Amino acid sequence: MTDALHPDHLKPGDMVGPWRIIESLGSGNFGHAFKAERDGELFTLKMAIRPASELTPDTPEKALEQRQVDGRMRHEAATLMANTSLPGLPNMRAVDRWPHSTKGYIYIVTDYVAGEPFHDWRERTRPNAAQLVDIFLEVVRAVGRLHRRRILIRDFKSEHVIVGPDGKPTMVDLGSAWLPGASTLTVGLAPGTPHLLPPECVTFLREGTWKQGARFEVGVAGDLYQLGVFMYEALTNCWPFDPRLTAEELLTAIQTVIPRAPHRMNPEVPEPLSRIVMRLLEKLPEYRYESAEALHQTLWDAAKERTKKAWKVRLVLSPEGPAPMTQDEVEEIRLHRQETDRRVKKVQKQKAEELSNEQLFEQVSATFKEMATELETVNAKAARRKKWWRRIALVAGPLLLGLALFTAWWEWRSPADSIAHAASEKGSPLMFPLSNSWPARAAAAWLCAAFSVGCPAAQVRPLPEDCPQDTVRSMEAMNLFKGAGYRVVIDINQPGTNQQVGTYSAGPVVSRVVKYEWTGPLPDSTLLYGQLWTEGLTKEGPEAVLGRYTEALLPNGRRVPVCFVLGDQTGLTIKHEGSKPGEARLPREWSALAVRRWP
Known part of the structure; x- marks a missing residue:
């Protein structure tokens, strides 16, 4: 009873x-x-x-x-x-x-899940990096499975992870999870832990729209941020932001302060793991990993070093606490803060432009409504004017036919050999000559304007030019022109092995340097920031991709301007079979080259 x-x-x-x-x-x-x-x-x-x-x-x-x-x-x-x-x-x-x-x-x-909460397990076992990365991989894999089913956790923390006697973790609290089609728990944000809030949640809170009933749009990036907090705690036994701060101080810190990197707080923490955590804690969601799968692949690549002696050292802070800050760390944080500010301003500018576009769309919509009203009036008179339009059609038809005949006559007078010769000199396949004549272009433009015929815009390839002299001198000082080139993983956000083929779209790209004995002096895991152009380009006939890199982030946190191209000195890489418009297939790992002049 x-x-x-x-x-x-x-x-x-x-x-x-x-x-x-x-x-x-x-x-x-x-x-x-x-x-x-x-x-x-x-x-x-x-x-x-x-x-x-x-x-x-x-x-x-x-x-x-x-x-x-x-x-x-x-x-x-x-x-x-x-x-x-x-x-x-x-x-x-x-x-x-x-x-x-x-x-x-x-x-x-x-x-019943046998075991103990993660923080108790960590305190008891004092694990090394190799043990922790195994926990990380299992937890991220479980989160990825939920994400594939469109379920978001929203309040992930170490207290919700139970480590069993076999060392396997289990997640035991999903009370704040977001399920597709399910009702929401609250107005605004879901119930959560303040010091674990992602920066975008803090921004939402401070905007105050939740007071009018707005809800925060959840996403994968929020779960990834909280995974970063979990890993930060695991590696350092500290939180990125002290929960003992006042509410206002805590929210300000989450939104603006760059936390110390784990390997700076404890030099025994492997730097690759530390860099992964710091990327998860980026202030802007778009600069974190694209997905849990991409994070898992990056952790898997880093875990290949787990057999080294440095990964077998227990991660325990000294009795004096975290290591003191060095001048290099101060400079690294300053550069990171500067880069974060630049990104925030860029996003704010984009939002302002989007808002302007929305306002423009509203104006255009209002104009079309007015036009629709006027059109109704015109249609009411259409029956009376039917004969008049028939007469216009009888006049316009011969005029259009005359334009077509004139275009054909003009091309017949043009020397076909010179056209073919010009086309072959450019290295592109011979095209029907009407497409390049001014009468045809004039007719096409008229058709596009008058009848809304779709006229696709080609992606514009950047022009060849010299690299900035300051950049060249910096690259020479670093000996970046020495060696037989470099090897890079084209997109660090795409999971898979280096031997596989990836799919790439036009736009910004972040590549990772893979170091071999024969490659240039850039260290392994250096990040190259650049741009891909995937449409309207050819290399000796087949379609190709153009890649340029303008900045390198060294493993020590230093950023340097560079001039690198993807592939050989032409900067072009031929697409693999199966490529589609807007989706170029290339090897996941490919060559890169330092250049003094953009091809």
Whole structure:
């Protein structure tokens, strides 16, 4: 017999339905977890700390909080039921209410996950980088599986990761998860932990639109940011931003302050892991990894070094605390801050332009409405003017026919050999000569303007020019012109092995240098920032891609201007078979070359 009327009053031996309470596993703001037993098997029973409420549209804010508690548990139940077979998540067994079947406290039952919370496991085992990267890979893989099902976690933290006796992690709290088609828990942001909020969430809060009922548009980037906080904590035993700060100080820090890199705080942290974490903590979502799969691939590449001695050292801060800041670190943070400011201004400018475009669209829409009104008036008179338009058609038809005959006569007078010779000199396939004649171009332009015939715009290739002298001198000082060129992973955001083929679109690209004995002096993992042009280009006949790089980020955090091209001295790389318009297929790893003049 159970006398308890609230989850916090449940004690060992009490019954919740067919489950017998063994012990309390802990409680939080939303629920109380218990170890439970049924038919000799162990389970985890998690119960909301507030019962279901009968709510109306005029429900006061305090009652809405009760709905959040009940709704969070229902969200977690729905998420687990939809994904109960996924590795890295507990298997769902039951969902019910207690003690009343309709008005009681909702609870869910899952298989018992043996182990301990991640922060307890870390404190007990004092793991090395090799052990931690194994945890990271499993957690990121589980998050990626949820993302593929369009489920977002939104409140991921180390307390929600249980590490089992075999060292495998399991995620145990998905109460804030966003599911496609599910109702939202709150206006604005989902319930979460303040010091884990991504910068874009802070921006949303400070804009104040949530006060008018606006909701924050969740995305993959938010989960990736919180994975970065988790890894930062794992590597340093610290948080990027101190949760003991006041609310205003904390939000300001999240939005503006660049945290110290883990390998700067503890030199025993492998720098590749530190760089991955710092990218996850970028202020702008678009500069983090594209997806959990891309993050997993980057971690996998970094983990290839895990057999080295440096990865076997326990990551424990010295009794004096984090390592003191060096002048190099101060300069690195300054450059990072400068680059972040530049990116923020660029995004703000783009948003302003988008807003201007929206205003322009509204003006155009209003104009078209006025035109539509006038057109209705014109149509009312159309019947009376029908004969008049027929006469215009009889005149316009011969004129168009005359224009076509004149164009053909003009081309017949043009020497075909000279046209063919000019085309072959440019190295492009011979095209029907009418396409380049001024009468044909005039006719085509008239058709486009008069009848809305689609006229595609070609991508404009940049012109050949000398590289800036300051850049050339800097590259010479670094001996970047020495060696037999370089090898790069064309897009660091595309998962896969270096032997595979990738698909690339026109626009900005970030490549990663792969160091070999015969390549130039740029160190391994240097990032090259550049641009790809994928349309309207050929190389000795076949279609090609042009790639240019104008900036390099060295592993030590130093940024230098460069002039590099993708491929050989022409800057062109022939597309692989299967390429489509806007989607060029190229090897994932390809050559790059330092140049003094852009080809």
